[in-house]
Amino acid sequence: MxxxxxxxxxxxxxxxxxxxxxxxxxxxxxxxxxxxxxxxxxxxxxxxxxxxxxxxxxxxxxxxxxxxxxxxxxxxxxxxxxxxxxxxxxxxxxxxxxxxxxxxxxxxxxxxxxxxxxxxxxxxxxxxxxxxxxxxxxxxxxxxxxxxxxxxxxxxxxxxxxxxxxxxxxxxxxxxxxxxxxxxxxxxxxxxxxxxxxxxxxxxxxxxxxxxxxxxxxxxxxxxxxxxxxxxxxxxxxxxxxxxxxxxxxxxxxxxxxxxxxxxxxxxxxxxxxxxxxxxxxxxxxxxIETLSLRMQRHVENAVKVATWLENDPRVDYVTYAGLPSSPYAERAQRCYPKGTGGLFTVAIKGGYDACVKLVDSLEIFSHVANLGDTRSLIIHSASTTHRQLTPEQQEAAGAGPNVVRVSIGIEDADDLIRDLDQALAKACD
Incomplete structure (x- = not known):
């Protein structure tokens, strides 16, 4: 063609x-x-x-x-x-x-x-x-x-x-x-x-x-x-x-x-x-790639729903998703990325490093892996894994502090993902 x-x-x-x-x-x-x-x-x-x-x-x-x-x-x-x-x-x-x-x-x-x-x-x-x-x-x-x-x-x-x-x-x-x-x-x-x-x-x-x-x-x-x-x-x-x-x-x-x-x-x-x-x-x-547009639409849709729920949860300090209206980058996201900002963001958990580790270990649907962009929802504690070799200052600059987990939202049912996060947060922040 x-x-x-x-x-x-x-x-x-x-x-x-x-x-x-x-x-x-x-x-x-x-x-x-x-x-x-x-x-x-x-x-x-x-x-x-x-x-x-x-x-x-x-x-x-x-x-x-x-x-x-x-x-x-x-x-x-x-x-x-x-x-x-x-x-x-x-x-x-x-x-x-x-x-x-x-x-x-x-x-x-x-x-x-x-x-x-x-x-x-x-x-x-x-x-x-x-x-x-x-x-x-x-x-x-x-x-x-x-x-x-x-x-x-x-x-x-x-x-x-x-x-x-x-x-x-x-x-x-x-x-x-x-x-x-x-x-x-x-x-x-x-x-x-x-x-x-x-x-x-x-x-x-x-x-x-x-x-x-x-x-x-x-x-x-x-x-x-x-x-x-x-x-x-x-x-x-x-x-x-x-x-x-x-x-x-x-x-x-x-x-x-x-x-x-x-x-x-x-x-x-x-x-x-x-x-x-x-x-x-x-x-x-x-x-x-044959299904890229279909998948990305669902990644974005799910990410908005999950990030909104997390932002309103009292066990969460903050969510960095640029697709949220509360994000300092919301205007830029709408101007430069009108179809959405993907399925990747971080979540700061009250309770710090230990709570993040418990959260990762308590999830059932989310997979704890060093990858992103999968159809499956993924999670990792960057400070102890992908960003471990960096100094604390570099970790913070990269958005990977010790109280932060990175999530890559997949294309599953968003309500199932929210329920999984809810039960894991209950164990991490008890």
């Missing part, structure tokens, strides 16, 4: 990138469980390796099943191309890889998943990179944090764990003025609730493990390229604008234009980092 803008989201989430298998007529995208692909002849092989022709060489680089997922995600996010990889964390490294270099930094929001804070504050130091963490509500502080060595700005659309919503357009304006790409992690919102590229983002990353797959079966990640950034406007991004020695001096931006980042992600990123998505994971994710 032609990815015409006349097609709606519900149609594209099923059809974009997918065509009947030419060999068998199979309507569902097959799992191409193959390591390598036969070349037509020696000239064909040479053309593929020289990036003169697009095709399949080796599944570390390209795979037909993964290619369908890449095209679908690029279409849903409004990008020109995408690169899928093995996890959301892999996607973050691959997004930064062409942009950074020794001594360079990324300016990142303080409101990020704990694993991302650790990756940015600790792990990337081994590459000679660094990160500066800033409250993105303070745009002046963001501007001041950017210096001559900054190569990217990074945030989450709907932040994990607290469900904080970012004003992407405002942040994008700051990044644009500095001549920098804005990378937005859109995992928690998904392209159904938010399309960061339409609000000024350069790159969008996903942990496809979460809402996109939606069933807790496989891990995966993706980088979607807007195709809108001028990588040759300055000398800050030589990986994309300068001659590439591994390809006889080819310049990615000059050669591939608005697909420069996408081609680099495959030809250099996947080739050398090897963070490959396997075709079975791509297949499961494609099947999940």
């Amino acid at each position: 032609s990815d015409s803008p006349t097609y709606g989201f519900d149609t594209l989430q099923i059809h974009a990138g997918a065509r009947p298998d030419p060999a068998t007529g199979a309507r569902q995208t097959p799992i191409y469980q193959s390591t390598a692909y036969v070349f037509r002849d020696a000239d064909h092989a040479a053309a593929l390796f020289n990036l003169q022709e697009v095709g399949y060489i080796y599944s570390r680089l390209t795979n037909p099943t993964v290619a369908v997922l890449q095209e679908r995600l690029a279409t849903l996010e409004g990008g020109v191309g995408a690169v899928c990889c093995s996890s959301g964390h892999a996607a973050q490294i691959m997004a930064l890889f062409p942009l950074m270099g020794p001594g360079k930094n990324v300016v990142a929001s303080t409101r990020l998943y704990g694993g991302t804070v650790t990756q940015f504050s600790q792990t990337i130091k081994r590459f000679g990179w660094s990160a500066k963490f800033v409250d993105f509500d303070d745009l002046d502080a963001l501007r001041e944090a950017i210096d001559d060595d900054t190569r990217a700005v990074f945030c989450e659309s709907v932040a994990n764990p607290g469900g904080y919503v970012t004003d992407i357009r405002a942040v994008a304006d700051v990044a644009d003025a500095a001549g920098l790409p804005l990378i937005v992690d859109n995992t928690s919102a998904t392209p159904y609730l938010c399309q960061p590229i339409s609000q000024g983002a350069t790159l969008v990353v996903h942990s496809t493990t979460k809402y996109l797959t939606g069933n807790g079966t496989v891990t995966g990640g993706c980088i979607v390229d807007s195709g809108k950034f001028d990588w040759s406007a300055s000398d800050k991004f030589p990986s994309l604008s300068a001659p590439e020695p591994a390809y006889h001096g080819l310049k990615f931006h000059e050669t591939f234009g608005n697909l420069a980042f996408t081609f680099h992600g495959i030809a250099i990123g996947l080739r050398d980092l090897g963070m490959t998505m396997n075709p079975q994971a791509a297949h499961y994710t494609l099947m999940g």
Whole structure:
């Protein structure tokens, strides 16, 4: 099918990138469980390796099943191309890889998943990179944090764990003025609730493990390229604008234009980092995306109902859900995320750390797991798990203090979820 803008989201989430298998007529995208692909002849092989022709060489680089997922995600996010990889964390490294270099930094929001804070504050130091963490509500502080060595700005659309919503357009304006790409992690919102590229983002990353797959079966990640950034406007991004020695001096931006980042992600990123998505994971994710809009509508509906009940319960200190009228981000949520702010938020329990642990251990429907975005409702005490490696100050900044639990509201009956929380709170706060 032609990815015409006349097609709606519900149609594209099923059809974009997918065509009947030419060999068998199979309507569902097959799992191409193959390591390598036969070349037509020696000239064909040479053309593929020289990036003169697009095709399949080796599944570390390209795979037909993964290619369908890449095209679908690029279409849903409004990008020109995408690169899928093995996890959301892999996607973050691959997004930064062409942009950074020794001594360079990324300016990142303080409101990020704990694993991302650790990756940015600790792990990337081994590459000679660094990160500066800033409250993105303070745009002046963001501007001041950017210096001559900054190569990217990074945030989450709907932040994990607290469900904080970012004003992407405002942040994008700051990044644009500095001549920098804005990378937005859109995992928690998904392209159904938010399309960061339409609000000024350069790159969008996903942990496809979460809402996109939606069933807790496989891990995966993706980088979607807007195709809108001028990588040759300055000398800050030589990986994309300068001659590439591994390809006889080819310049990615000059050669591939608005697909420069996408081609680099495959030809250099996947080739050398090897963070490959396997075709079975791509297949499961494609099947999940077919029902994305239906699931996200139910996630939002349930989250509003459960969060409202929790906010009015005397055993609860506060609820961080931006979809509540009482939220300090309610106006921003309605303006920037009109379809809702997802199913993720935190709850502060009276009784602190011990009450949180009891609550988690007393629930019956909610699953205690280190995941989010499942059809099932999930809960975790972030301070003792996903954010355990952070300092107390970092935990508080990320919205993961010791008295807080993170909930990911699923698509079950909301009244059943409320009853489960009610009985668990009774045990936790007795």
